[in-house]
Amino acid sequence: MTGNDRPGTSPEVHLLRERLSSSLPEGRVVTDPDIAESYAHDQAVWAHYGTPVAVVRTRTTAEVQAVVKACLEFGAPIVARGAGTGLSGGANAVDGCVVLSLEAMDAIVRIDPxxxxAVVQPGVVNDDLRAASADHGLWYPPDPASAPWSTIGGNIATNAGGLCCVKYGVTRDYVLEVExxxxxxxxxxxxxxxxxxxxxxxxxxxMVGSEGTLGIVTEATVKLxxxxxxxxxxxxxFDSVGDAGEAVEAVAAAGLTPAALELVDRHCLRAVDEWKNMGLSAxxxxxxxxxxxxxxxxGDEEADRMNQCFADAGATWSAVSTDEAEAEALFAARRLAFPALERLGPVLTEDVCVxxxxxxxxxxxIEAIGVEHDTVIANIAHAxxxxxxxxxxxxxxxxxAQARAQLAFTAIIDAAVELGGTVTGEHGVGxxxxxxxxxxxxxxxxxxxxxxxxxxxxxxxxxPGKAF
Amino acid sequence: MTGNDRPGTSPEVHLLRERLSSSLPEGRVVTDPDIAESYAHDQAVWAHYGTPVAVVRTRTTAEVQAVVKACLEFGAPIVARGAGTGLSGGANAVDGCVVLSLEAMDAIVRIDPxxxxAVVQPGVVNDDLRAASADHGLWYPPDPASAPWSTIGGNIATNAGGLCCVKYGVTRDYVLEVExxxxxxxxxxxxxxxxxxxxxxxxxxxMVGSEGTLGIVTEATVKLxxxxxxxxxxxxxFDSVGDAGEAVEAVAAAGLTPAALELVDRHCLRAVDEWKNMGLSAxxxxxxxxxxxxxxxxGDEEADRMNQCFADAGATWSAVSTDEAEAEALFAARRLAFPALERLGPVLTEDVCVxxxxxxxxxxxIEAIGVEHDTVIANIAHAxxxxxxxxxxxxxxxxxAQARAQLAFTAIIDAAVELGGTVTGEHGVGxxxxxxxxxxxxxxxxxxxxxxxxxxxxxxxxxPGKAF
Structure with a gap:
């Protein structure tokens, strides 16, 4: 939680900045401490971040190479970043580093039906690739909740998942080639x-999922x-998360492969209602x-079978929606859950997979851990x-409360590992x-x-210092 | 093309064999030169293989570890192998090595519907896993032509593909965890x-596709x-491979995703007819x-569209088969092509992907290269x-003729790379x-x-010495 101090002005720092500026076109290198601070961290709550020597906003692979060569010469760490929507601190600056922002490398080079x-630069926003693909009757499936803002480069760095991964796989399943x-x-x-x-x-x-620790992706070819x-x-x-969990198991046991299967709990429903008055929590x-x-x-029959699974697991109400607007409203509640909760205070996001x-x-x-550590724990899940x-x-x-939440965070990780799970499903270690x-x-x-x-x-x- | 000479009997070799024998249960270590020779190579034509010091047929992970530790101590290379159906020489012995055969580790540990x-040992035969999965209403897709004999361990070593990969992906897409x-x-x-x-x-x-050069897989968990x-x-x-190639492109352009799309050329059809008299080559x-x-x-509509693609590309005849026996006969011809050709002489198998x-x-x-180098080149393809x-x-x-074939082999590789392809789609580098x-x-x-x-x-x- 260190902010960005006044930039260091040791001779070494001065020389590195000069070297970067002289190697790159005008305007690429930013040393203004306020701007630099905005590039020094992602959206992970309570993750430490340091003070970069400079932020460089590259526009070409050759410029990225020039930055790496300058940093090699000066022994300065490089922290590459996309849109900064990460939730694990993977893109947080370390002291004395150069932050390399790839967001301006945002060209969709080619879509080959x-x-x-698709061949894309790393700064292409996930939703923009999806929209461009749709123009060709094609689809880029990985759809993290951050899709309107996060970049393909960042998605590759964390091997991002999303809602449709349950059927269509994660980012790594789509990356054919990287520069x-x-x-x-x-x-x-x-x-x-x-x-x-x-x-x-x-x-x-x-490279996919390596969080910028093994190389800097400057172009990617992805499957559509x-x-x-x-x-x-x-x-x-459902009346309880336990019942809903039984329904998830029943869907798998029925041999169904949903294209999404999302869970939203009462804390999230209430927060959405308080914000948007959708009336769901009642x-x-x-x-x-x-x-x-x-x-x-x-597919119609499969939807009916899924509905039956919900009912058998104790749903108080369930239905197959034939109304696109109604369905869209329910998924909107899912998407609004996270921002609705953020309105209530800092949200420490877990990402276990079991x-x-x-x-x-x-x-x-998780319910019991929340009680034990006196912490409100809401749940959204790619169940x-x-x-x-x-x-x-x-x-x-x-x-x-923050200290109690940290204990709860650790207890959730321990429980996930104990149940044969992993500590991070799609956000990365950071x-x-x-x-x-x-x-x-x-x-x-x-x-x-x-x-x-x-x-x-x-x-x-x-x-350096990320992931492990 | 070196055969297996009389086993060396230097004091060092003697000590290593003794060490292996004393570390492992009775019957695991084979030094008989004739038996050892049968384990010293895969099915790659004209690939060199050396003389192993011993063949060890392990039955547990602990035994594999004991072999590695003995070899570490003596500095002896280890060449792990499954059924030996490889086509690139990846499992060929190097002089002085220990060949580690995993074929006896053939338990399907668990299938979890x-x-x-599925959790399997590396020696499980591909078709056996498919059959066991089917008992649970499940399916293991990767289906190399060697599926009746090749093992999951060998499939993992080469990242094996097969007929249904065009829709369902290759071995790496199915391996969740390896021991x-x-x-x-x-x-x-x-x-x-x-x-x-x-x-x-x-x-x-x-590890998947690393051809035994990075680790020895002793258990795998695969998706079903x-x-x-x-x-x-x-x-x-079709009248020509060119027309058939146009049909393949037309199927892709139509947005279809076939579960298989195989090509068999006239050389293969003739060889199958000469052997089984199926009358296809006429x-x-x-x-x-x-x-x-x-x-x-x-799906019915998609099949009709594929049929139309074939017709539009100049098929002399095409049809959607509604007769399972008829369809099976055609795919039998596809599967028989390779053994039918092998009856005619050694077959050097290419594996380019474009x-x-x-x-x-x-x-x-490829047709032109065959003419240029006066070499008969038959084609089967996961087109x-x-x-x-x-x-x-x-x-x-x-x-x-062998020398001419080697030149043709190289020319095919060059052409594939020139067209933006790869030198090996699914057999491995070996x-x-x-x-x-x-x-x-x-x-x-x-x-x-x-x-x-x-x-x-x-x-x-x-x-050592494999892949690169």
Missing amino acids: LERL VVTGLGDIVRLGRRTAKGVAGYDLCGL RPAQGRQRTVAGY EADVVLLGRIDTPGTV PKSRVAEMLRR GDGNLHPLLIVDDGDTA LLKRDGLHRELSPEVLAMHRAVKAALDPHDLLN | LERL VVTGLGDIVRLGRRTAKGVAGYDLCGL RPAQGRQRTVAGY EADVVLLGRIDTPGTV PKSRVAEMLRR GDGNLHPLLIVDDGDTA LLKRDGLHRELSPEVLAMHRAVKAALDPHDLLN
């Missing part, structure tokens, strides 16, 4: 543009799918929202793939999950991570 | 069993899908076989994903594509590969 791929500037200042292409390929190790997949078919929405109201304690996009009558069969148990444990986002809410400035990572991975596996990091970034230049 | 995953014995003798678990997870680098994905729906088969007969020069498994009437839009051009170039398997046929013992890899990857990317290898296998113990 025949090969079903990367390495920690040695080389420009390389990793992966391939063909449908298949096993020529060498999967270094492209290794044909446009998604008609969706039916199945909504269910009707339900927990809402489950499923979507089915299987074509034709087979096996589908443990969703009900995990939700019950269909077991990815839960407990949201810990604390009054601004209440340090005792700063907030570094301890959790040590609980999840063995010392031997952590040593393998360190060895790979040292192999590909031998000068520890790229986002 | 709710989480849709691995590392080159340091550690037993580690990489990946996760949850639907999503970004806790650290994707070391699990890195719900059982595949009803398939319609669309067959098309009717067509090239056959395309498509499959559509989209549910319901939507963009879908370049399939027609690539097929024309829908651009993965071509030109099969170079040479009379046994004709060294001049020995046969090492030169090709250097044509495909830049020196900087090769240096990254070497750095990763050195980081994870610092003693260069695991399958």
Whole structure:
């Protein structure tokens, strides 16, 4: 929680800034402390961030390479960032670093309908790629809640997920090839543009989810799918998170593969109602929202079966929506949950993922942890793939409450690992999950991570201190 | 092409064999030269293989660890293998190595219908996993032509593909978690069993396709899908590979996603007819076989559209088959093509993959390369994903013809790279594509590969000299 102090003016810092300015076109290098501070952190609550020497807003791969070479020479760390919508502190500045903002590299280079791929710069906003793909009858599925703002580069850095991952997979499943500037200042292409390929190790997949610690992605080729078919929405109201969790298990046991299966709990419903007066919290304690996009009558039958799963698990009300506006309103409540909660105070966002069969148990444990640590924990969840986002809410400035929330945060991580889960489903390790990572991975596996990091970034230049 | 000589009997070799025998249960260690020779190579034609010191047939992860520790102590390389059905020499012995056969570790540990995953030992045969999954209404999609014999461990080592990859992806898309014995003798678990997870680098994905050079997989957790729906088969007969290639492009341009789209050329059809008298070669020069498994009437319409694509591209005959037996006979011809050709002489198998839009051009170039180098080149292809398997046929013992075939092999690789393709779509680099890899990857990317290898296998113990 360190703010950005007055910029250092040691001779070394001065020389690095001069070197950056002389290597790059006018206007790329920002040293104004107020502007620099706005680039020094992402949206992770309570994650430390340091003071950068400079922020550089590059526009070409060659400029990125020039920055890396300058930083290599001066031994200055580089923290690459997109839109800064991360929730784990992965893009937070470290003291003395250069923050490399890729948001201005926002060109959709090419969409190829025949090969079903798009070539994009890292600063392209997720929703913009989706819209451009739709113009060709194609679809880029990964849809993090941050899709209106977050960039493909940031999505790649964290291997971002989203609502439709339960059926369509995460960012890594869509990245075919990346152009990367390495920690040695080389420009390389990793992966391939063909449908298949096993020529060498999967270094492209290794870059995805590496949080800017192994290379800086300056271009990506991503797979596209044909446009998604008609969706039916199945909504269910439940009296408890446990019942809703049973419904999630029932859907999996029925052999259904929903295109989304989202959970919104009473804390979220109330917050949305207080803000937008949608009247949901009067009707339900927990809402489950499923979507089915299987074509034709087979999909209609699947939607009916999902509805039956909800009913069998104890839904107080459930229905297949045939009204697009009604369905859209329910999903709007899902999307509004996070900003509605943020209005109440800082929200510490969890991101555990457990096996589908443990969703009900995990939700019950989260409730108990909230009671034990006297912390309000709201829940939104990509329930269909077991990815839960407990949201810990604390009054601004209440340090005792903050300390209790930190304990609850840790207890949730422990519970997830105990249930066979992972400490981060789609947000990345960043700063907030570094301890959790040590609980999840063995010392031997952590040593393998360190060895790979040292192999590909031998000068520890790229986002040092993040992830592990 | 070196056979297995009399086993060396230097004191060092003697000590290593004793060490292995004393560390493992009775019967695990084989030093009989004739048996050892049968384990010293895969099915790659003309790939060199050396003489192992011993073959060890392990039955547990602890035994694999004991072998690695013994080899570490003696500095002896380890070449792990499954069923030996590889086509690139990836499992070929190097002189003085220990061949580690995992075929006896063939237990399906668990199939979990709710989480849709299977936990298997590496020696499980691909078709056996598919059959066991089917008992639960589930499906393991990756289906290399070697599926009746090849093992999941070998499939993971090469990131094996197959017929249905065009819609359902390759082995890496299905591997959630692996237990691995590392080159340091550690037993580690990489990946996760949850639907999503970004806790650290994707070391699990890195192991897939690493051809035994980064670790020895001793258990794998793989994703399963719900059982595949009803398939319609669309067959098309064409006068030229070029026309068939145009049909492949037309299918992609129509926005269709076939569950298989296979090509069989006249050389293969003739060889199958000579063997099984199916009468196909009298009717067509090239056959395309498509499959559509989209549910319901939507799938029926897609099959009709694919049929129309075939017709528009100049098919002399095409039809949607409603007769399962008829469709099965056509796919049997596809599966019999490779063994039918092998009856005629050694078959050097290519495995290039090009963009879908370049399939027609690539097929024309392969024809020209065959003429130029006076080599019979038959073609089977996973045409829908651009993965071509030109099969170079040479009379046994004709060294001049063999030399011409080698030139043709190289020319095909060059053409694939020139068209934006890769030198190996699904067979792996092994020995046969090492030169090709250097044509495909830049020196900087090769240096990254070497750095990763050195980081994870610092003693260069695991399958040294393979891949790069």
